[in-house]
Each structure stands twice: as structure tokens, then as C-alpha cells.
Amino acid sequence: MAVAAGIEERAAEPTRALYPSEEGYVERGGVRVFYEAYGQGDSMVLLLPTWSIVHSRAWKAQVPYLARHFRVLTFDPRGNGRSDRPADPALYAESEFAADALAVMDATGAEQAMTVSLSRGAQRSLLLAAEHPERVRAAVFIGPFFPASPVGGLRWRMMTHPRLRRRFYLRPPVARGWLKFNGAHWLADYDDFVDWFIRRIFSTPHSTKQVEDPIGWAHETDAETLIAVTAGAMATRTTRREQNALARRVHCPVLVISAPNDKVTAHADAKALARATEGKLLTVADGGHDPGGRKPVTVNLALRDFMEHEEPRRDPTVHRPNGGPRALFVSSPIGLGHAQRDVAIARELRALKPDLQIDWLAQDPVTRVLEGEGEAIHPQSVHLASESGHFEAESSGHDLHCFQAYRRMDEILVANFMLFHDVVSEQHYDLWIGDEAWELDYFLHEHPELKRAPFAWLTDFVGFLPMPDGGEREAYLTADYNAEMVEHVADHPQVRDCAIFIGDPDDIVDERLGPDLPMIRAWTERHFDFASYISEFDPAQLPDRDALRSELGYGPEEQVCIATVGGSGVGQALLRRVIDAYPEAKRLVPGLRMIVIAGPRIDPDSLPFLDGLEVHAYVHNLYRHLTGCDLAITQGGLGTTMELTASRRPFIYFPLEHHFEQQFHVHHRLKRHGAGRRMEYAEASPTVLAEAIAQEIGRDVSYLAVETDGAERAATRIAELL
């Protein structure tokens, strides 16, 4: 087997505009074919390889643009690129390329695709559309090799004539013009043929760059391989009748793109193809044989328009990409705690239902976590109105009146529910999961007729609670909101197919929902299943602390203190207070190593700089660092404090002022676990904080154990809905 020449050139390829999100090999009959996939979404565009003189980089002007709007698949033809180069001509029949295409689609889970082909690729594209119509949504032919026009296609048809075939192997009297298209000449002077042929493709003036690349690609294969490829193509006779018959078997929507100044395949052939397939014809002036390379903007826009126009209104009862169930997961963006436990639940769900596909309707900072885990974010998510932005705007210093902020989020909740409604109206999902997705739960209870799938509800707290200084008005309002929730559930019990409380009954505060309403615990026990706490990690799975610390670069003598405010943008004040306390803390604790984590929503450069202090932005899987530290300082958010409880680390927490959830619900749960030391921001001057750090750092602690199977239990319950 000929080894690809110019492998070093391939390795030294220039920087791409976009790199694939997925790549791999498929193998058929011992021949490996290399593919790459880009972008995301439901719509798939398959850019077929053309004649093996070049490879998938021939599409480089199309890939980045199309990948912004669709999923894009390319593969190297057998005979070039990173695919194998068998010697047997029979392995280069068009049916082989078509079968490779199907194998690559199967490997990437693409049920259907819009195929795009260039030149010779038209033949395999026609075969694919004719023989596997269910896999081809639409077909685009660029500069098609379709020798069906009487005069224009004559040269190509003659090459396959049985009596003229052998001429291909005999040295021409003079190697000029099309006589260079000859196997013997390729063996004698491959460079000369490549130069001539590629320039013929880009016959439009000012195409020097377009010419350079393909000449390089042509040298990644060699004459012998190209001869085998061409012999395979010439094995059967091409006639006008046969070509037209093939084209008429294609019933999907077709677009043909061709330039009148094409010097390789005739524009008349393109017209013939459009006629035979009843497709559209787009004429690109001065496009040459590869308008995608010479006039990429025109071609890219035409491809996108064609793809979007051909996009049928999805029938909600049919059409699942891989036949499996689909879930839409809506995860609250307030902090990062929800995202992390939801990722753990998703993992367990997939273990129970391997063919489950999960789309996430989510916004920053949840998207950071999801992207880090390779999860699929629904494209409409970009239209979500920012909830974390709203909460940040509602905060001031270390003060965030959570209930008021929630009330003032009404406009955002309506807008985001309307987006959710649009999404589920266009695409069917077999399951809706909401983790503190308040807009979902509220409006589905207000309008139960809008519910079209089983709905699983998750939360780690129940009940709005008034702050003491809110007086009668706040007590009245929280009771009113809680009463509405109680009525909703009583009047429409069918809305929540399952409701899961992330914790145990003992984690629930000892309060009423309102003066004339039930106790929170009793009401929750009647209406929820309990999954116990869900942490994203199992402490037992981590290496022992010493090994972990050495992995993280923490010296055995260092007393590591990590200050983090989770995923919130409301944390500047606390981080600054910690930084202010640092000099005194360092004096009291000589081995102190203070690390401040700004998180995804706070700019680390906005924090004061001190000698010896480390400030980081977002750290994925921060729990590993927290498990290895000697002390953590945090707000009163559930996610971080419970991570610290699970890993049995000493910590100091500062519930945000006027934040009922941190002040009451989280505090109660931590007290139950005997975990952490609560301090009030208003009373903790830098000196007081420094003393607390000195007292708490490295202390032996004994907390109630945190369950590790919460995600599994939640997933088991949710999976029952599928």
C-alpha cells in the first residue's frame, strides 16, 4: 500500500478557522476512512469527498460557516488524506465511496443529512440519494461530474468506452492539454499533471491561493494510487442513458451550482443534471470548476438558504435521530450548584437509559459546566434572559434580598417560559426535567393544558421565608407566594409527574409555609420523593488526601485556605473582605497559602492584588481543590458548603444578608450535619476574620456523612417517566 507522501506537510497544515468537535475512523472491508464532525444541532450537512486527488480540506471555505448553523461532517476519500490507500481498483468503485459515506453517518449518529458534492463526488452523491433516500434530506451538486450533455460530457464518456479505455495507460504522443489526463503521464511526470489540472480547476484570474492548497493535497497521494482510483471509476461504461436514469432515481430536493467558465466539467452537464433531478440551478459567474473555493460567500449563503428552506416543520411524533428517547433539561442558573448535580443526574440517567439524548436549555454560568462535560446545549438557549445577571443587579455588597429579587424577576420568568414553550412546540421531547426552573413549574401550573410531556421537578428547598426586618408586609407576601404554590399542587397534581427534594426530611426547616398553611416539612413529605443530597462526586472515588494534595501542588507543610463564592457574581464583597484579612491571617498562620477563586462571573483582575495571594478565575471541578484544602471560606450557598461537608473540611460560611435561602434553609441543613462555622459579614472585620481563619484552619472536624447515591436515586425515579 502506498504510503501517503507529504505526511509532514499535512502535520504542518496552517491553522484552521475551526477545529472538529469529533473525529475518527470507520472501517469497511479492511479499508479505514477518516472523518471529522463540526458544530452542533439537529441538521446535518455531509460534505462528500471529491476525486481522490484532494481530500476533505477542499471544503475548508465551507466548513466554518456551515458549522455555525448546522452539524457538518467531512471525510477523506479512500486514496488521500488520513484515509487508507488500497491498491485494488475495485475498492475505488463509486459504491465504495457511497458506502463509506453511510458508515460515517452511522458513526456520528446522523440519521439524515443534506449531502454536498463537488465534481466527481456527484456520482457517489447520486448513488446515495437513489439507493438510500431515507438518509438524504437534500442534495447539492457543485461543478458536478455528470457527463450527460451531448457535447460537454463527451470527453468523459469516451474515457470509459471499452475500446478506448486502454488509451489511459498508454503514453500520449505529446502530453499537452487533456492528453495529460493519462496514467502513463502521471507516472512519468505527476507534478506536471497536478499543476496543469489544478490550474484548470481554478481558471478564474487571481486564484493563486486557491491553487496552492490543492496542489499540496495532490502531493499527499501519488500517481499509483490515483491510477488505481481512476481505473476503478472507469471500470463501468458511462453513457448518457445510464447517467440520466441514475439522476431520475433521485427524488429529494436538489440544487446544482455551476459556473459557465468551468473548464473541467461542462456547465451544460450541470444544466442536464438539474433537469433530470427536477432540481434548482444556481449559476455562479466566474466560479470556475470549484465555485466553493473561488466564490465561497456565494456558495456558502446558497448552501445555508437551501438547507434552511428545505428544513421541514418537525413532526413531533416521528423523527428521532437515533431512535432513542429525548429529554429537555432546564437547570437554574443561580450559582453552579444546580448544574453540577444535574450533570451527575444526567450521567446516571444515561447509565439507566443508554440511548437517552439530553438537550439542555441553559444559560451562563451553567453552560460553563455543561460545556466542560461535553453536554449538548439547545441553540435557542442564547435567547434566554439572564437570571444570574438579574440577581447580580439586585445585590449590593454582601446583601441580596433573595425573595425580593425573585419577585422582581417576573418579566424574565415570563420571557424564559415563552422561549421554553416555543422550543417544545417545535421539537418533541419525551421528558422535561426542571431543577429549580421556576418559570417552568409556575406557568405549567397556571396553564396545565400546555404540558405535553412528563415533567420531573427538582429542588433543594421548599418555602419562601420572610426576613425579620421585612415586617408584616414581607410575612404576608411570602405566605401569599407559598399559598399559591400549595393551591397549584392541590389543584393540578398531574403537572409534576415526579417531585424530588434534594435531601432528607431532616434537612427541612422547622417552619410553616404561612400562618394558615401547613408545616413545610409535613407538606413536603406529602408531595415529594426524597433523593438525599446529590453531590457531583463520590469522596471515596478520590485519591487519599495526601496524594490529592500532591497532585494539586499543595505542599505538606502548607496550610491551604480557599476562598470561593461558587458561580455567583454576588461575591465581590466577601472576596475583598478575605483579601483584606489576608495580611493579618498570614501573620497568625505562617504556613498560610491563600487561594481566591473569582468564579465564572467575577473578573479576577477586579480584585486587589497582594503579594503572596493567589487569585484564579473559573476552576472546573473545584471540588478536588476543596477536598485537598485545610480551610474554605464561602458564602452560604448550598453547593459549595455541602461539597465541603461531604469532604469533611473545616469551613467558614457567610450567608448573604437578607437571603432567606442561605440564612434559613441552608443554615438549617448545615447545622443538622454539624458542619461549618457561620459568621455574619457585617460583624466580621478583617481582624475578626483573620482570627477565625487561624482558629479553624486544619481543625479536626466530625460531620454527619453525606449520602453518595443521591444522583442514582433521583435518576431512577426520573427514568420511570420514560
Added chain:
Amino acid sequence: MTASVAAASAERASEPSRACYPDETGYVDRDGVRVFWERYGKGEPAVLFVPPWSVVHSRCWKGQLPYFARHGCALAFDPRGNGRSDRPIEPSAYDETAFAADALAVLDAAGIERAALVTLSRGAQRSLMLAAHHPERVTAACFIAPSLPLSSKSGPRTAAEVAFNARRRTHHGWEKFNRHYWRSNQREFAEFFVAQVFPERHSSKQIEDSVGWALEIGPDALIASELATRIATREEAEALCQRLRCPVLVIVGSDDRVVNPACGRALAESTGGELVVIDGAGHSPTARFPVAVNIALGAFLASAVAGDAGAMRTGLR
């Protein structure tokens, strides 16, 4: 502790984060009164959200604007008297014809040829005029809880208006709808009136918002807005209805305690439009049941834009 509560309160009084912000804003000034407008989104269909009585302003459409901005172009303007518009004190500045002309000026300023009109309560009057006199600018009209003299059963507000100028010693219930009471007890009037607008349970946020907006207009302007010239007679209203050429949708709440839903029914009949009744809703379903209104309105606009003469009844709630 008290100081920080006060400071936090002051901050909270400022406008909360919106779900989306306008792409363009501006002022129109036809007759010396500047009127503030906003455009969200772009493209078709264009929807103009017409303000109701000047006791509130364009934020009353906050449940609708983000959604319709995503599906086309949404325009809103503050009524003269409130929001960021000027607050004249002559009654003639608040004639319905003035509001109708403001609406037209806003469309011109935003470069919108044709738009669907969506109106609430008294806004029905100015919108009916606009749609009747300028059919070439109006693609469709949706009247929500419309206030027009089309039915003998007009509702408590119309009845109260008869005694608007009367001097009384006490003011109970709708007797608060009185110019002298407004001068001395505007807040109490606002609280009473808004409570009538939202009879539905669990409407604390909607009530809080509307009372806040009602206190942004001063008593002089409020009184002037009430004394202005409106569509006074049934004949006048009917005549305008007959001139409508565009598709019409009327949405009413079955529990409207400000304007009798019979007005809305009569309007639907007179214009040959469709009627949607939201069960249990009061005078402002736009704020209390925004999802139901958005879905009904969205379906109506989709079919109106598609040239379908009839609108769609969605049967929600």
C-alpha cells in the same frame, strides 16, 4: 442594620432587570408634548403596543415585549402624562385623537409602514380611531379588556365617572374615582383602583408594579387625562367599528371589575372579530396571565399576517 435596609430599599425601588432591552428609543413631538417610544427586535410582524389610560406606562406590556421582540418587532410608547413622556395639564392634551396621532407618529419615527395594534382598556379608543382612519397602516388589531361605550352594561368605572367632579365628605369604593379625592389621596385611589384591576388571587406583584406606576403621574395630569374628550356615544363607536378592515381579536377576562366584559363582546360582534374569554381573569390579563395572552395573540398575529381573515380562538384557561 436600618441604614442598610433603607439603602437597599432605595436601590430596589429602581427598575429591575428587564428580560430584554430596546434596540432603539426616541421621542416624537407633534404638538409640543414629547412622547417617548421604544423599539425591540426587528422585522415582521411589527406590533405596536398602545398604552392604556395614563395611570400606567409602557412597562405594563413587559410580559409581552420580550416575546414579540423575538418573533418580529415590538414597539411601545409611554402615554402623555406618564413614564418618560411629558405631562401636560390641559385636558385637551389628553384627547383620544392626540394619542392616536402620537401612535402614528411613533410608527413613522421607527420607520414602520404597517403594524398590528395591541391595546388595553381605554387604549381601545385611540386604536379604534387609528385603525378606522388609517387602515393602510394597520395590519390587525387586538383589543384587550376594551373600554368603549358599546354596551349598556358598561361597568363600575363608567358609572363612577358621572360623579367625578362632585364634592363629597367621604369616599368609599368607586367614590374614590373623584378629582378632589385624587388631589388629596392619590395613593389611596391608586391602591383601590389597582386592586379592582387585579381581583385575582396572588397578584401582589402586579398590584405593586401598577401602584408604583400610578404614582409617577401627578394629580393635575391625572385629572386632565380623565376630563379629556373621548368616544362618548355608542353611535360614534359603532361608526368606527364599521370602518375597520383589518382582522380583529378581542380578549376579555370573565371577572373584569373595571369594565364589563359585555363591552368586549359587543366590540367583537360589531367588528366581526374573534373573541377569547380568559376564565377568572380581571381587567389586565396581560399582566396576570401573560402566557395565555401571548399564546392567543401570537396565534392571531400569525394567521393575520398570513392573510387569513379569521383569527383563532385558542380556548385557553
